Amino acid sequence: MIRKKRENSSVPENSRRKPEAYCDKSGCAHVDERNREKLGSFSYFCKKCASDMYHASKIKVKSYMKMADLIDVNPNLLLMLQHFNIDFRVSDQTVAQLCTGHGISENLFINIANLYNGLGTRAHQPYTxxxxxxxxxxxxxxxxxxxxxxxxxxxxxxxxxxxxxxxxxxxxxxxxxxxxxxxxxxxxxxxxxxxxxxxxxxxxxxxxxxxxxxxxxxxxxxxxxxxxxxxxxxxxxxxxxxxxxxxxxxxxxxxxxxxxxxxxxxxxxxxxxxxxxxxxxxxxxxxxx
Structure with a gap:
């Protein structure tokens, strides 16, 4: 007797694996709703990606992330702030808020921050x-x-x-x-x-x-x-x-x-x-x- 393959329709929709829905790390493919945690206070990452980020700085900076959390992951960003002549007391400001407050291009700031985080910049990106x-x-x-x-x-x-x-x-x-x-x-x-x-x-x-x-x-x-x-x-x-x-x-x-x-x-x-x-x-x- 050939057993019928069990249909997945009985599995609740919210418990299926949704890689991009629950992990902010680009390309992550090993998360579900029960396997996620918050890194700092700016975004959700799966436990594996969060663990990786505590041991390496390759996190892609985004405008809504809090600067203090990014520094906590990669202290080398303090050097970047120093070169931008920005005080280290960043409070709870996001990257966007910090850039606005100091009159710095958000696009430029994020691209340089990503270099400090071990990521490249997009080729021929327009700059003013x-x-x-x-x-x-x-x-x-x-x-x-x-x-x-x-x-x-x-x-x-x-x-x-x-x-x-x-x-x-x-x-x-x-x-x-x-x-x-x-x-x-x-x-x-x-x-x-x-x-x-x-x-x-x-x-x-x-x-x-x-x-x-x-x-x-x-x-x-x-x-x-x-x-x-x-x-x-x-x-x-x-x-x-x-x-x-x-x-x-x-x-x-x-x-x-x-x-x-x-x-x-x-x-x-x-x-x-x-x-x-x-x-x-x-x-x-x-x-x-």
Whole structure:
């Protein structure tokens, strides 16, 4: 006797699996009404996705999400707020409310936040001229952070290690870092003195012919380098070759400072490569049409 396959019609509609209805993580396919929980106070995620998000920062930022909850998931967003010159006391404001209160483009803010969360930006997304002015201000703030915060901090940690240990590798470490940061400063000076003034001029819609002809977004892109890459060599030197013991607290602080600098330099490069340079090329095409 062939048994009839049980029909699913007797299963209550609200208990069937509805992936997109109950989980805000794009592409989730393993949730139902009984297997969901609230992450922070901004949205529902299935338990698996919520668990993943507590251990990683790849959450897609949306305008209705509360900024405090996003920071709790990914503290690196504090760096982003600092570069936007936004105070960390965000209260219960959503992303949209925070942007409105500080006069920042919501579209731009969300795209940069998604970069900090490990997500890419959509190719050739349109940005206004005001957006690009805000991008340049953001990048200038990050330059100040590298010069005035991270370089002195890391140099101080290396000097403290030298005071406590006689390992000759520490001299090499200091030399390597100072030479590396000299390259970083040269890169930042180039952007501050040549690239950014060019983009500001480009955004002013100048009618003076030939004013911007001696430089272009493409030339800036060709000059652009991934200045964060050499930090990997520095970390490898510390992990594999510097022969010192103890001082774990100080060495951990040095590692964290290097990782933070490397991460923010990487985002800095992504913003230039995925937002500023493509938008500059588009404006040049408009003006030359």
């Amino acid at each position: 001229r005001d957006d690009l002015v805000q991008v340049i201000d953001f990048l200038k703030q990050s330059h100040h952070y590298y010069r005035s915060d991270k370089y002195p901090q890391i140099s101080s940690y290396i000097r403290q290690l030298q005071e406590n240990h006689a390992a000759k590798e520490l001299k090499l470490l200091e030399k390597f870092f100072n030479e590396y940061f000299t390259e970083v400063i040269d890169h930042l000076d180039y952007e501050d003195n040549i690239a950014f003034p060019y983009f500001i001029t480009l955004l002013k819609k100048t009618d003076e012919p030939g004013k911007c002809e001696r430089y272009s977004s493409t030339e800036y892109g060709e000059h652009h380098t991934d200045i964060e890459l050499k930090l990997k060599d520095l970390k490898q030197l510390l992990l594999k070759y510097v022969n010192i013991e103890n001082d774990l607290d100080l060495r951990r602080k040095l590692f964290f400072a290097l990782y933070e600098l490397e991460f923010d330099l990487y985002i800095h490069s992504l913003i230039e490569e995925t937002i500023l340079i493509p938008a500059g090329v588009d404006i040049e095409k408009e003006q030359n049409a």
